[in-house]
Amino acid sequence: MIALSARGLYKDFRGFRATNDVSLDVEEGEIHAIIGPNGAGKTTLFNLLSGYLKPTRGEVRLYDELISHLSPEEIVRRGLSRSFQISSVxxxxxxxxxxxxxxxxxxxxxxxxxxxxxxxxxxxxxxxxxxxxxxxxxxxxxxxxxLSHGEKRQLEIALSLTQEPRVLLLDEPTSGMGSEGVARVIRLVREVARGRTVVLVEHNMSVVAELAHRITVLQYGSVLASGAYEDVRRDPRVIEAYLGEEVA
Structure with a gap:
């Protein structure tokens, strides 16, 4: 079953196209990572999925219900909750x-x-x-x-869970953390993913390798590649996007 899907998402800001015909499917129960270089459109896509931005064109569906016209509050009530990159406690x-x-x-x-x-x-x-x-x-x-930075991240996840989400979006959950904090968040994401679907934007590829069942790679606002981690990490286009180095 597809828990969350996007079809043909465009978002324009006064002549600048932040997302360009983005489509993806997130299967129920999976951990799906959205990655890409800085400026690839990851945060814009997250805001479109969660209702904080409305698409210029395209649609978002949660368990096949059209939600892209709903407010963020209404989307939360439908079962999709999110955390933010900037602390919101x-x-x-x-x-x-x-x-x-x-x-x-x-x-x-x-x-x-x-x-x-x-x-x-x-x-x-x-x-x-x-x-x-x-x-x-x-x-x-x-x-x-x-609280420490990492503890605030843990609290933010708890706040997201108060809404009993079926789908949980996590925006850069390990941002700014040392190795100990990263390991703690990896364990926590695995735990909260039991019985629900998780989508995360993440810059740390070791975290993506540990957690993600599938990944979607964005570049310049478009989907560059999508699929299982082991397949995508060897895609020549993805390697080139990450400055010519193989994704670890």
């Missing part, structure tokens, strides 16, 4: 309260700054489950501002 809240607020947003209760504490506490058990899933239980009471 509430720095002045605790780790636990970040997740509680995200769970409240899904519950249908209107957001209020002075909601009684007992109302918010009903979300704590599920919030703690999610923090355990991303290995942050021991930091539940810490301010998000005090």
């Amino acid at each position: 509430f720095s002045s809240l605790s780790v636990l309260d970040n997740v509680v607020v995200a769970l409240q947003s899904r519950s249908g209760l209107p957001a209020q700054f002075w909601r009684p504490e007992r109302v918010m506490r009903q979300f704590e058990p599920r919030a703690l489950e999610l923090l355990e899933q991303v290995h942050l239980t021991g930091l539940a009471g810490r301010l998000a501002a005090d």
Whole structure:
């Protein structure tokens, strides 16, 4: 079954074409990586898939439902959630309260700054489950501002999981991390991918090699190659796109 698909996606910005006839299929249950040199259109494609940008032409479907005309909030309710390359946590809240607020947003209760504490506490058990899933239980009471870069990435994944997504988009989940943090995120992505579909934009090819079942390579806004990692890494066009070196 195809979980997420794009057909003929074009996105123009005042004469500049950021994506050019991009099509891809992401199968249910797979980890699918989108890679490419800087400026290849990866982030634009992610924004089109998640509704933060509307295509100039083309369409996006989630489990064969047309979603490219929907708002990001409506797309989340359909079962697609995402993280961002730039940290999006509430720095002045605790780790636990970040997740509680995200769970409240899904519950249908209107957001209020002075909601009684007992109302918010009903979300704590599920919030703690999610923090355990991303290995942050021991930091539940810490301010998000005090987390390391890698820990903030883990929290962002927990926030994405509050929406119970069938498809999870991760934008550069290992960006700015050392080897220890990268290894931790690889393990975490494998865990959260159980029972759901994951699409990630990733610049670290060792991460792609570890995680991805299939990859799509973008160059100049177009699909250069797509398929199994072992096949794509030997494609002469992909090797050339990566400065003449074989993709490891």
